[in-house]
Amino acid sequence: MPGAGNNAGLLPTTESVLLMRQRLGKPEKLIYHDGVEILVAEIPLTEIVSPRLSMEGAGAILLDAAGAVFSDAVQARIWAVAAAMAALDGVAETVPGMNNLMIVFDPLALAPVKAEKQLLEAWLTVVPDAVAGRDVDIPVVYGGETGEDLVSLANHAGLSVEEVVRRHSDAVYSVAAVGAMPGFVYLSGLDPQLAMPRRAVPRMKVEIGSVIIGGAQAGIMPCTAPSGWHIIGRTEVPLFDPLRDPPAACRPGDRIRFRVVEVKA
Amino acid sequence: MIEILSTGAVNSVQDLGRTGYLDAGVGRSGAMDLPALEVANLLAGNDRHAAGIEIALFPFRLRFERDTVFAFAGADCPARIGDREVPGWWAMNAVAGDVLTLGLPRSGARAVLAFQGGIDVPLVLGSRATDLKSAFGGLEGRGLNRGDRLSLVDGPRKRLKMEAGFGADPTGLRGPAIGKDDPVVMRVLPSAEYDTFTAEAIDHFTQAEWSITNDANRMGYRLSGPDLQLTRKLELFSHGIMPGTVQVPPNGQPIIQLAEANTCGGYPKIANVIEADLWKLAQAPVGARLRFEMTDRDTAVAALAKERAFMTDLAAAASLMRGWM
Structure with a gap:
């Protein structure tokens, strides 16, 4: 035509x-x-x-x-x-x-x-x-069983675990967009040093609340789903609830800060 | 109440879908064949947004536990209530104890049922549609199981004067029935990366026949056919996608996004099936052959206007025909 x-x-x-x-x-x-x-x-x-x-x-x-x-x-x-x-x-x-x-x-x-x-x-x-975004505080338990890739990410970055946690929690992230799956936030603002290519083989199940890094992007799993991103911690903050309006905890333009609750070995 | 006697877990409560939450990652969901559900609702005397049942796995049986009026549309499948046959695109009275049975479609893939008042499940984000992928809406966020009992929204209970019921002629809406051996032709508009596909890919896209693979559900259909390649590699940022968006991942085989499409994607997009032709995909079973025909936006808008006019006329005609008593 x-x-x-x-x-x-x-x-x-x-x-x-x-x-x-x-x-x-x-x-x-x-x-x-x-x-x-x-x-x-x-x-x-x-x-x-x-x-x-x-x-x-x-x-x-x-x-x-x-x-x-x-x-x-x-x-x-x-x-x-x-x-x-x-x-x-x-x-x-x-x-x-x-x-x-x-x-x-x-x-x-x-x-x-x-x-x-x-x-x-x-x-x-x-x-x-x-557009005035809101400030959203995300408390995170870094490392341990629910942050199983923290050590490998530190090794990849050539930094100590403490330094990775410091850089990850010092940054202010901006919610560029919400989508793909309900409540999933596309965040910009990750320290480039913490970037790490996605896993060659995605995990079939990454738990809800997992604090993750994929390539140069930071994210949080709003539900349990397959993902190839690296898991560095866990938050209890619910990111999506269909019975709430608005259903997603974060909106485009919001600023996110990860707060250290604990760093596990 | 109605009780489900036999079903498959992909059959679900659906309405016309959710709007206003794409920017929270919540897709439209709703019936795959939206015009069929709208017609069924209008025949049953409902608001067009009332919830009904979408059936994609047959046979399907339910029992009415109270007198009501129901309507049946969509796929051409044998339907019986008690020992009476129910024609397609038809509304009828049901009495408590009646069993309604839908058999395997002779053509088409999805039937819809509407009931007087509509199915009473909680509104979730403004809609009663089941989002099967994300597990909310409808009945507990899932498909229907045998033994499920669904309430109907309470309201004045009326009966059709004509015991045989009455129906609509869908020809004005969908044209003549598609022959069993003919490919389904869908009109498409070019989308963002259309011009980045090779001339050969564009030829293939518009000339070849495509078939619907087994990987087909309410989220979308994967197609198989000739290889579609780009003239250069593209790295796209995540962007909004719609039901009808035809994406081409690196394997060169298109995916058509449908009712439960993700809200954002990153694959190159070659085209979009126009809104007025999406029902054709809802009615195309696995293995069906498809063809794409390029069109323009004026034609796409005119087709929607025609659909809207059909519904307005039908609403007026149906209210005369019902002759409530």
Whole structure:
């Protein structure tokens, strides 16, 4: 079908870019877009200026603003856009991902073309710090039987167990997104030294409350399920309860701190 | 009350699903064949959101412990109440002691039953749908077992004037019945990574016949067919996915996400089955052959509008036909 898939890559207008420059208040430089001289803020274009839009059916649009690496600045904008879009008539759901956002709407109540336009407009005009996350404290028993990979992770990092616990519990993590399974938090902010590739063979059963590390990401198991991540501790904090509203303990934009209850040998 | 006499554990209480909790990782769930459940509810005189039973494992039998009205839609399967046959897409009176039996489908894969008032299980996050994957909603978060007893939401108890009951013609909703030897054709819209697949992969995707493997459940169906490859390796960040999203993992064989899809995924997406065609997957059994046909968004929206108009007309017609007494 001609043109199929050519729904992505909408470029912002010059006015929007200028508006954004004012908001960002960063140094500017000249670039040429289709022969037109425009001013843009001096930040990586892949990060802020050109989100890619695509369809997930008639009633869902995915805005993807991911560059090569995860960006906290982009994520803050994602949360703010999610909040702005959630307030629109016809929008049923906003689903922040990692440097991307899916909106779900009734295409009979909100025309998809209009939804796209509003999404791009929100992207260029929102004020990211409008989203005030909460601080969530997660008490953790590190190591021992319920943190069986703590020693191997320390060995991999070339650090003592105490140092791993210190670095893991000193950091402030940001809940970038919640999803995949109910209540699962995608956290950014892990000390890069603590990164460790996932297990070649996933465990068939990782217990609820397990405090885990997979690649460069930190996480917590909201339910007992298979996982290839390394288990360094256990928390008793329930992350998901369908009988509670909201059901997930953490929301995108929240800040998480792991508090040391005990370090077991 | 109704009592379940024979069932399989994948048969479950379902409604039109949960909305508003995708950002907590909670998927839509709900009936796989949403329009069939909506029709059954309208025939039974219910709100469209009332909970019914989705049946994917047959034979299924239940006993009514009180007089009520029920409606049956979805898969074309032989249905009997006592010694009377129940046509498809039909509402009928049941009296206490009646046994309703659904046999193996002649075509289609999932039947739905609606009951006057709807099944009374607790609302969990705004819905009575069973989320089998996450084990909440419906009846104790699980599928139905023999001996389970389900209450119906209490309300004015009415009976249909016509003892033979009445029905709807689903042709306006789903077109002519799909022949047993014909592949199921689903319309799709391109999704984010469509352009990153090779020209050969796109040809295969739209020209080849795909079959539904054994790895098929309410979460999604794995398909088998020609190898679909990307022009370059992609490392995608986790992002939202929908029922109908067609992902292609590195083995080149597509997965279609369905009612209990995870809320986020990371595999490249080649296309999305349009919302108005998702019921076709609900009715396609393991081994069925599928074809994908590219369409555009206007067509997808028009198809939904047509479905909505059908439901509005049906609601009006059904209220005339019921002639409550």
